[in-house]
Amino acid sequence: MDFFSSVPLLVFGILAAAAGGWFGAAIGGNFSFGIAGVAVMVSWGILAATGDTVGFDYIAFGPFTGPHVGFAGGVAAAAYAYKRGYIDSGRDVVLPLASLGKPDVLLVGAGFGAGGFLVQQGIAQIPWFGSNTDAVALTVVLSALVARLLVGGGMVHSERKENGWAPSEKWRWLEWQEKPSQYLSIAFFVGILAAAVSIVLGHAFEGAAANAHTFTFGISAICIIFLSLGANMPVTHHMTIIGGLAAAKFMPILAGEGFSWTGEWGSGEWTAALIAVLIGAVFAMISATIAELGARWVHNRGDTHIDPPAFAIWPSTTLVLGIVAFL
Structure with missing residues (x-):
C-alpha cells in the first residue's frame, strides 16, 4: 500500500498505527511481536488463496502488527513507565502495560506507533537505500534509541x-x-x-x-x-x-x-x-x-x-x- 498516494490514506495509516502502538503497549512488546508472527502466517494463507500481498503490506508489516508499530510502541511505553517509576526495569518488554492501569503509558505507545509508521514510510522513500534495506527493522532501532534518550542519563x-x-x-x-x-x-x-x-x-x-x-x-x-x-x-x-x-x-x-x-x-x-x-x-x-x-x-x-x-x-x-x- 502506498500510503503517500493521498492525504486521506496517509492519515488513515497514521491513525491505524497509533492504535497499533497502543495495542502493542497494552499487551507488551514481546507479545505484540509474537502476534506479528501469527499475522505473517495468516498473510501466507491470504497470498496462497488470492495472490494478494495485502496481509504482508498492511497487517504483518504494516500499521496493524508491524514491529515498528506494535513492538516499538511497547518498547517505548516500557521506557516511559520506567522513567515514571511504574515498573522496575525499562528493559521489560514482556509485561502487558495495560496491567498498570496508567493510560498515559499506553498513549506513549500510541505516539511511538504513529511515529514508527511515518519513519518507516519515510525510509522506504529514500532512493536505493529504501528498497535495499529492512525499513521496519531500522525503524525499530531508531525508535528504541529515541525511547532510551527519553529516560535520561545518556545512552550508556x-x-x-x-x-x-x-x-x-x-x-x-x-x-x-x-x-x-x-x-x-x-x-x-x-x-x-x-x-x-x-x-x-x-x-x-x-x-x-x-x-x-x-x-x-x-x-x-x-x-x-x-x-x-x-x-x-x-x-x-x-x-x-x-x-x-x-x-x-x-x-x-x-x-x-x-x-x-x-x-x-x-x-x-x-x-x-x-x-x-x-x-x-x-x-x-x-x-x-x-x-x-x-x-x-x-x-x-x-x-x-x-x-x-x-x-x-x-x-x-x-x-x-x-x-x-x-x-
Missing part, C-alpha cells in the same frame, strides 16, 4: 561504562546464546532451515519468492511468545529472515539465465538450490554475530530495550541486497 548506564562490553548477570541479553559457539551453531542450522523453506516456497507457486523469507521469520516470531512465558527459547528471527532472504536472492543468480522459479527444475537448478541454502546459512551466521555485537554495544549497556535482532536485520538485509545488486 554509568555501571556499564566501568564494565565495558562483557555481559554480566545483570547486564546481558540471552545467556544461552551469547557465546560464538552458541549463536553461530544456532544460526547455521536455522539458516539452513529458513533458506530451504524459502527455496521450496518460491518454487511451489507463482509470486511466493518475493516474500518467501518471511515464513520462517513468522515461526521465529511466534516462538517469542513462548520465550515471554518463561521458556528459554533461542531467538532466531534475525537469522531466519536473513537466511531465507539470501537464499531467495542468490538462487536466480546461481541458476543462471532462463531460470524460472515455478518452472521445471533439473539437477542444475537443485544444485544451485543447495548452494543457495548454504549461502543462506552463512548470512544467518553474519546476522547472528551482528545481533550479539548490538546486544553488547547498546542493549546491555542501558536501562531500556534496544532490540539486538532488529539491530542486525537492517544492515544484514542491505548487505545481501547490495551484493546481489552488484552481481
Whole structure:
C-alpha cells in the first residue's frame, strides 16, 4: 500500500498505527511481536488463496502488527513507565502495560506507533537505500534509541561504562546464546532451515519468492511468545529472515539465465538450490554475530530495550541486497 498516494490514506495509516502502538503497549512488546508472527502466517494463507500481498503490506508489516508499530510502541511505553517509576526495569518488554492501569503509558505507545509508521514510510522513500534495506527493522532501532534518550542519563548506564562490553548477570541479553559457539551453531542450522523453506516456497507457486523469507521469520516470531512465558527459547528471527532472504536472492543468480522459479527444475537448478541454502546459512551466521555485537554495544549497556535482532536485520538485509545488486 502506498500510503503517500493521498492525504486521506496517509492519515488513515497514521491513525491505524497509533492504535497499533497502543495495542502493542497494552499487551507488551514481546507479545505484540509474537502476534506479528501469527499475522505473517495468516498473510501466507491470504497470498496462497488470492495472490494478494495485502496481509504482508498492511497487517504483518504494516500499521496493524508491524514491529515498528506494535513492538516499538511497547518498547517505548516500557521506557516511559520506567522513567515514571511504574515498573522496575525499562528493559521489560514482556509485561502487558495495560496491567498498570496508567493510560498515559499506553498513549506513549500510541505516539511511538504513529511515529514508527511515518519513519518507516519515510525510509522506504529514500532512493536505493529504501528498497535495499529492512525499513521496519531500522525503524525499530531508531525508535528504541529515541525511547532510551527519553529516560535520561545518556545512552550508556554509568555501571556499564566501568564494565565495558562483557555481559554480566545483570547486564546481558540471552545467556544461552551469547557465546560464538552458541549463536553461530544456532544460526547455521536455522539458516539452513529458513533458506530451504524459502527455496521450496518460491518454487511451489507463482509470486511466493518475493516474500518467501518471511515464513520462517513468522515461526521465529511466534516462538517469542513462548520465550515471554518463561521458556528459554533461542531467538532466531534475525537469522531466519536473513537466511531465507539470501537464499531467495542468490538462487536466480546461481541458476543462471532462463531460470524460472515455478518452472521445471533439473539437477542444475537443485544444485544451485543447495548452494543457495548454504549461502543462506552463512548470512544467518553474519546476522547472528551482528545481533550479539548490538546486544553488547547498546542493549546491555542501558536501562531500556534496544532490540539486538532488529539491530542486525537492517544492515544484514542491505548487505545481501547490495551484493546481489552488484552481481
